[in-house]
Amino acid sequence: MPTKYIIVTGGVLSGLGKGIAAASIGHLLSSKLKIVPIKCDGYLNVDPGTMNPFEHGEVFVLDDGGEVDMDFGHYERFLAVTCQTKWNLTMGKVFDMVRQKERRGDYLGKTVQYIPHVTNVIKDHVFSVAKDENPDLVIVEIGGTVGDIENELFLESMRQLKEDVGRENIIYIHLTYVPIPYGVSEQKSKPTQQSVNLLKQRGIFPDIIIGRCSEFLTKEIKGKISSFCDVSPEAVITGLDVEDIYEIPIIFEREGLPEIIHKKLNIYSPPDLRKWKQLIENIRHPTREITVAMCGKYTKLEDSYASIVESFNHCSGHLGCKVNLQWVETTDLKDTSFLDQVDGIVVPGGFGSRGAEGKIEAIRQARERDIPFLGLCLGLQLGVIEFCRNVCGLTGANSTEMDPNTPHPVIDILPEQREISDKGGTMRLGAYPALLKEGSVVRKLYGTEEASERHRHRYEVNPAYHDTILEHGLVFSGTSRDGRLVEFIELPASKYFVATQAHPELKSRMEKPAPLFFGFVKACLG
Numbered sequence: 001m002p003t004k005y006i007i008v009t010g011g012v013l014s015g016l017g018k019g020i021a022a023a024s025i026g027h028l029l030s031s032k033l034k035i036v037p038i039k040c041d042g043y044l045n046v047d048p049g050t051m052n053p054f055e056h057g058e059v060f061v062l063d064d065g066g067e068v069d070m071d072f073g074h075y076e077r078f079l080a081v082t083c084q085t086k087w088n089l090t091m092g093k094v095f096d097m098v099r100q101k102e103r104r105g106d107y108l109g110k111t112v113q114y115i116p117h118v119t120n121v122i123k124d125h126v127f128s129v130a131k132d133e134n135p136d137l138v139i140v141e142i143g144g145t146v147g148d149i150e151n152e153l154f155l156e157s158m159r160q161l162k163e164d165v166g167r168e169n170i171i172y173i174h175l176t177y178v179p180i181p182y183g184v185s186e187q188k189s190k191p192t193q194q195s196v197n198l199l200k201q202r203g204i205f206p207d208i209i210i211g212r213c214s215e216f217l218t219k220e221i222k223g224k225i226s227s228f229c230d231v232s233p234e235a236v237i238t239g240l241d242v243e244d245i246y247e248i249p250i251i252f253e254r255e256g257l258p259e260i261i262h263k264k265l266n267i268y269s270p271p272d273l274r275k276w277k278q279l280i281e282n283i284r285h286p287t288r289e290i291t292v293a294m295c296g297k298y299t300k301l302e303d304s305y306a307s308i309v310e311s312f313n314h315c316s317g318h319l320g321c322k323v324n325l326q327w328v329e330t331t332d333l334k335d336t337s338f339l340d341q342v343d344g345i346v347v348p349g350g351f352g353s354r355g356a357e358g359k360i361e362a363i364r365q366a367r368e369r370d371i372p373f374l375g376l377c378l379g380l381q382l383g384v385i386e387f388c389r390n391v392c393g394l395t396g397a398n399s400t401e402m403d404p405n406t407p408h409p410v411i412d413i414l415p416e417q418r419e420i421s422d423k424g425g426t427m428r429l430g431a432y433p434a435l436l437k438e439g440s441v442v443r444k445l446y447g448t449e450e451a452s453e454r455h456r457h458r459y460e461v462n463p464a465y466h467d468t469i470l471e472h473g474l475v476f477s478g479t480s481r482d483g484r485l486v487e488f489i490e491l492p493a494s495k496y497f498v499a500t501q502a503h504p505e506l507k508s509r510m511e512k513p514a515p516l517f518f519g520f521v522k523a524c525l526g
């Protein structure tokens, strides 16, 4: 069977959940097909690694060290694939490739133009991923909204793709918005019509339209969209507003999306959602409840911590327990009375000194009052700083990231990072194994001698302070194979005081929650 292609575009407005729609489509088709997701982003950054989380949400990190769009989190969680950096194509990468080709002389004698040179680079990249992986199906998600200048070249490339792969091997799915204006109480199709018209002007005629709506689309509106937009009524699918994104595959299945894709692409891969539905049921009908304080500085945008939120959802699915996240902004944190109301605290990853002292204070109280604590990356570093200041008696201990002149640089820059000045793609990135200490909480949770988790950092626990810290009772429950890097710490005889230099949230799955989160939630339940 030739590789089939599904192109997912979006219209009307951004933020409708195109990534989740693409991932859900993949989930529904994954029982019998090998699927590779590709995401095209129109911005000129090479990758989102240099962007503030407020700009772009969480930066997702892959095993291979790539810093990619957060939609890859959805793909990995919904498709059970390990994605690769190459599968995220940005306009920054495209222009980089075109420029390199031009300098090499690949275009000698020719004027380099958007069409065909830039569009060819985009298509060649897609084909090269397909060649590497030999998948049954490639799902290409085009970022942004039809009509955005920055995505025109991606759309044009996807239009051309049908000639290259054959019309029978490709379908176009367009996600739009169906509002129900206040006072009218009626589903409205006009924005969808206009958005499909924009797409048609670009030579793309959608095969399937998903209308995001707060209700199931009525037969009438499906009929209307069908006749105005030139698709069959059964190819108009509701993209229902849901509380939990994991419900989307269930909605799409109910709306008949798998069948229509099977028919149009001549494939057969029936969904099996039994296990998935059971886990969702557990999330929907929890028997227990906990409140967890998320102590960070990007708390105004939940997307900044998307994978952490999902990791807790995964725990809920398995433990039948609702996890209420209380977002605590630690910049200028004075009032710590929130700690009286919570069952546990998480200190997530972060950069720079803003908010650090507030987090350290929260960790101190967690340790002294035996409130379950989970530290992630920066959370481990601040946990070590707190321990050094208040248990080891190292007054003024700090990270050289926060205070370059600290008398006790207990967290310091990794030696291999010292000479690096470029900011993009230069941190310690990707999956690294850690040896887990026998008898430790962490070893029990993973159930293995080694654990491989993903990283994104420049600083480490300073080896010059290892002995002092250990003598005072903190346990290094996981280290790099050579013992130099502290990857996991824990405090014995506490309910749960565990932190890691890694980001285990990035590998948590509905089917298999991240062990450190699982242990933390269980400890919060008491």
Ligand code: GLN
Pocket: 348, 349, 350, 351, 352, 376, 377, 378, 379, 401, 456, 457, 458, 459, 460
């Ligand atoms: N800023 C810290 C470092 O670079 C922690 C990074 C993080 O939390 N991802 O080491």
